[in-house]
Amino acid sequence: MSYDTDLQLFIDGVWKSGEGRDAHTVINPANGGGIAEVPYATRADLDEALAAADRAFPEWRSTDVEKRGAILHKAASLLRERADHIAATLTQEQGKVLNEARLEVLGSAQLFDWYAEDIKRDYGRTLVRPAGQLSRVIRQPVGPVATFSPWNFPIYLLAKKVAAALAAGCTVISRPPHDTPGVATELFRALADAGIPKGVAQLVHGDADLISTTLIGSKEIRKVSFTGSTNVGKHLMRLAADSMTRITMELGGHxxxxxxxxxxxxxxxxxxxxxxxxxxxxxxxxxxxxxxxxxxxxxxxxxxxxxxxxxxxxxxxxxxxxxxxxxxxxxxxxxxxxxxxxxxxxxxxxxxxxxxxxxxxxxxxxxxxxxxxxxxxxxxxxxxxxxxxxxxxxxxxxxxxxxxxxxxxxxxxxxxxxxxxxxxxxxxxxxxxxxxxxxxxADAPFGGVKDSGFGSEGGKEGLESYQVVKAIHQA
CATH class of the missing domain: 3.40.309.10 (Aldehyde Dehydrogenase; Chain A, domain 2)
Structure with missing residues (x-):
């Protein structure tokens, strides 16, 4: 079975290949041999992705939840249609057996379906006040989001972040690991083919330090979601502190x-x-x-x-x-x-x-x-x-x-x-x-305590992690 995923960046609705960029060899862990070259995003690519996410945010947050949900449902359907191909790509990049890989792809599709419906049940509340006064509490999307996901479940953990963020009305810039770029590319290809508007979702492969410092240190990114080791998580928390950027950390366990x-x-x-x-x-x-x-x-x-x-x-x-x-x-x-x-x-x-x-x-x-x-x-x-x-x-x-x-x-x-x-x-x-x-x-929170991080992904809590709370009082 050959590896035939075209590895590309996806920025502002456009697929970008090598074009003079640095590249990293993707290795098949079953034999240690190279199977593809993944292009690395430049600083200019990251600036373009940030500008696109910032520009697209106001329109996406205002998009009716039914339309948002329809795009997410379509992406889920495409993931299921392409599950065999994506699973084979996953196995060749990461090593897990083909049946486990296919179940991971199907689980990723389920996340998109679940959040497509959950956003329709995202209610606020009204507080008891004297006659003629109104106080209400609403949730709104936090803004452009940066996601960093690991290689062990490279499509499922990416989907868990991206599906919730898009459902909430956030725009997204995702950096997957360079070990498993193909399944991330396929996820974003499903989103593109489902009709995601330009600038709403970007995929950037490349140097972890360059991408993390550029995105987290920018004025555009308002939320970071990271899954990985405790040491790297603590490093990203320090970067986020300087810009007061909200974070969700799903870190190591034992x-x-x-x-x-x-x-x-x-x-x-x-x-x-x-x-x-x-x-x-x-x-x-x-x-x-x-x-x-x-x-x-x-x-x-x-x-x-x-x-x-x-x-x-x-x-x-x-x-x-x-x-x-x-x-x-x-x-x-x-x-x-x-x-x-x-x-x-x-x-x-x-x-x-x-x-x-x-x-x-x-x-x-x-x-x-x-x-x-x-x-x-x-x-x-x-x-x-x-x-x-x-x-x-x-x-x-x-x-x-x-x-x-x-x-x-x-x-x-x-x-x-x-x-x-x-x-x-x-x-x-x-x-x-x-x-x-x-x-x-899909419908339950996933997250840890102590050095295993904080915040939750999955369930209602996963959606809320991409939202800010606003209290509005009217007399």
């Missing part, structure tokens, strides 16, 4: 998974193992720190190791592949170093533990008895590694789950209703899944 002895163990294992190795563990909410009640710890390890050994790794385009490569050449080295450190500090490797052959592959890995002193217990591995440790009491495992400065997602498996309620209350996390991993859905 999700704890609490396995209690009253769970259905076989059913739980059948759920947790595929989730751990989904997208080769390169998921910000990936279940990672498994705390297992001591009475079922050994059985859990046996079942997990058996299932892990059955996970076939390979090129994501091949039908029998269950896990593809890591996304870039840095990841196998980083994951391997974390495993070596854990072993040196007493952890046991029960499955995997080393690189695969060719490309950027790493074996699905299970570590047992991992001490808190191991780096992997404190740093998000962002790879196909499950780390496990036993516990005895409820209070002990809650303390361990909340030990880190991250708080994006947490999971628990138990059949005890009261325990489930307590877990929901006591876990310090923006999202908690109890007997489920289905926490990233």
């Amino acid at each position: 999700a704890p998974v609490l396995i209690f002895d009253d769970c259905d163990l076989e059913k739980t294992l059948d759920m947790v193992v595929p989730q751990k190795f989904r997208n080769a563990g390169q998921v910000c909410v990936s279940p990672t720190r498994f705390y297992v009640q001591e009475s079922i710890y050994d059985a859990f390890l046996r079942g997990f190791a058996e299932r892990t050994a059955e996970v076939k790794i390979g090129n994501g385009l091949e039908a029998d592949t269950k896990m593809g490569p890591l996304a870039n050449e840095r990841r196998p080295e980083a994951v391997g170093a974390l495993i070596a450190d854990a072993e040196a500090k007493g952890a046991r490797v029960l499955a995997g533990g080393s690189k695969g052959e060719g490309g950027f592959f790493f074996q699905p890995t299970l570590l047992a008895d991992v001490p808190n002193t191991a780096n992997i217990m404190n740093e998000e591995p962002f790879g196909p590694v499950a780390v496990t440790k036993s516990f005895s009491t409820f209070d002990e495992v809650i303390e361990q789950a909340n030990r880190l400065p991250f708080g994006l997602a947490a999971f628990a498996f138990t059949e005890n209703g009261r325990r489930a309620n307590l877990i929901g209350d006591l876990i310090e996390s923006g999202m908690v899944g109890i007997n489920t991993f289905a926490i990233s859905v």
Whole structure:
């Protein structure tokens, strides 16, 4: 299957190719070979994008929500029509298996459909006042928006930002990662073909530092939405402080998974193992720190190791592949170093533990008895590694789950209703899944606490993040 996406910038309604611009080689992580060249935006391109977004904003914010919604619905329909092509592009750029890639494209289409309808239910409120007086509260679009999205879910996380911002009436300038420019290009091609007006949506590939400093430091951009690492998020927050630009930050995690002895163990294992190795563990909410009640710890390890050994790794385009490569050449080295450190500090490797052959592959890995002193217990591995440790009491495992400065997602498996309620209350996390991993859905907020960021994407809260509140009092 060949890579045939035409990589371009999209600025003020015009597609722009190389034309003397610098370029970056896009790598297929399954074999380490180059598959395309993506043009990098110049400073002049960014100035043009800013001017276009600023010029188009007044008209777009005034566009009737039915018309806005129709464009978003059409974009969703085009994404579905082109899902097979976009999924193949995603797999070749990022490595995930083709079925996962296709589901990601379909999930992105669902986001556009959901926000196309949700904006029609965006009501204000009227306050109680004496006769002849009126006080009302309304929400209005914040203005031109800059979005920065990562490579692990390159179309879904971009769609989550762009769909909500456009629905709210904001104009958008998006910078996707240079690892996965094709799926971003296809998303914006769907918007263009759906009839998005000139200047409302721009796509700029290129140097992260140039683009972030130019956009965030401009007078035009009034909101920044970023998904990525905690360190980069803090850097962008400092840039935003100088211009008083609003921000939403969805940053790193290190999700704890609490396995209690009253769970259905076989059913739980059948759920947790595929989730751990989904997208080769390169998921910000990936279940990672498994705390297992001591009475079922050994059985859990046996079942997990058996299932892990059955996970076939390979090129994501091949039908029998269950896990593809890591996304870039840095990841196998980083994951391997974390495993070596854990072993040196007493952890046991029960499955995997080393690189695969060719490309950027790493074996699905299970570590047992991992001490808190191991780096992997404190740093998000962002790879196909499950780390496990036993516990005895409820209070002990809650303390361990909340030990880190991250708080994006947490999971628990138990059949005890009261325990489930307590877990929901006591876990310090923006999202908690109890007997489920289905926490990233269009109609629910997605976001974290502590070093995992603040603000939400998805749901009503995602729309509100692109709006400002205004109180109007009339006597």
